[in-house]
Amino acid sequence: MSNFMNRKSLLNQLELAYAPLTAYEFAIVKDDKLIERALEKASLYLIGQRPVSTFENVIPDTTVYQLNFEIHQRGNPNILKCKLPFDQEIFGLMQDNVVDVAFNYLDRPIKQEKCPFQNIHGFSLVRHTENGKEFIIWFSPEKLLQNWWKGFIDCEIQGDWKSYIKYKVHYVGKATKQSILKRLTGHSTFQDILSLEAPVTEKQLPANEIVILPFEFQDNLQIQSFGEEADTKDMVASLLGDNYPDQEKIFIDAEKALIKAIRPSYNKELFNSYPISRDGLYNDNYDAISYTFIDPIVLVYEEGEIRGGLTHTGGDTILIINNKEFKLVKHK
Structure with missing residues (x-):
């Protein structure tokens, strides 16, 4: 019985590290020191499209x-x-x-x-x-x-300002080893999307429609509860945050979760076996992991949409239960 009482969950809230940037704007600002600073903590990004x-x-x-x-x-x-x-x-x-x-x-x-x-x-x-x-x-x-x-x-x-921030997702990527700016500057998939995607509205340049959405974590909240026979060492470690996965690992896991949920057309690897992975959170054995978006954006993909920012804790939730079950829970 006591084993059942030892539970740990990780709630992850993603927020825009900077406003969505069109490819045209990105080309202009990519050497800007202020933008570089704003994107320091952003290691996950989406490439999407919306009308000008x-x-x-x-x-x-x-x-x-x-x-x-x-x-x-x-x-x-x-x-x-x-x-x-x-x-x-x-x-x-x-x-x-x-x-x-x-x-x-x-x-x-x-x-x-x-x-x-x-x-x-x-x-x-x-x-x-x-x-x-x-x-x-x-x-x-x-x-x-x-x-x-x-x-x-x-x-x-x-x-109706929310109707302006709907994005059709083409690609989900991460940049944990280098900054998003460096990662995207010579990024072949980014160039492919710009070259191959037809504009949503005719006579428009794709560079004014294709947008980069950079994300950082607003919060990673680890919640643990301990049963009667729990080890005091574990409890102390939990309070001190010692048994906490590092951000890079959570970013790696988040990328896989988003790709599996959205299945973007330009991602070659779709992580069908996720949540099983060598470098994500699989070995941390969480009872529940969730990913939500804090901003009121809508991410549109083949199967439907993911809506963010519906409450102060986020919106629709990507949920992984007991390292097995994977689902998108729509906010009521």
Whole structure:
């Protein structure tokens, strides 16, 4: 009986380490030190696809010092109406700072002289200082949404924003030995997806539709309960976290679990025998292991979808019971 009482579970919560980046954005920012720092703890990534999103009807409102705009997505009937105030702590503006907004247009050759400005895939805020101009922050539609739902920025957003963050998954990968940036720079599968996938909307470059979603663990929670005859040494070790698997091992296991659940078309190895594995968590003998996504994204694949962020603990759950049973539990 006592043996039955000794149980241990591992609950893993994955969260975006940075906003989803299109292949085009990735090519621009991959040498950026800030992004490199943000992705330090991210060892798992998905390559997905969604229709192009843009900022439309952009009007700087000088009376209240904010940017008014809409976010549109090709083929998505939902339009988001947004207001972004410049005067908020994260932008670090002083009393007399003048702010410029610099736009990156989707069609670069076309200059737009008058507002409202259209067809913008990103904008930067720049402040004037005594030494010239200083970059503050850059936003794509997804980075704005992700910074907003995480509570990093104040922004008024009206409309069905969750319909903008659905991703068809092509590939699941991990980068435990090197950074995601280095891993993807010469990544042949990444290049294959860009070359072979047809755009969702015609006349669009796949580079503006193919996105990289980098993940880190928000939490790995080990829960243990001990029976009456449990060894005190084991209990102390558990309290001190000594018998805890290292992050790299959990990332390796997470990659296998996600690939088995989603079966992405560009993954050559589908880990059909998972949870049995030499380098994952199989030998740690957990009674239960779970993987959930904290962010409100939707991952779409052949068999259905995995929804994240439905509660503060995550959404749909990939569950492994007693090292044998593997299932996706949909959140009610």
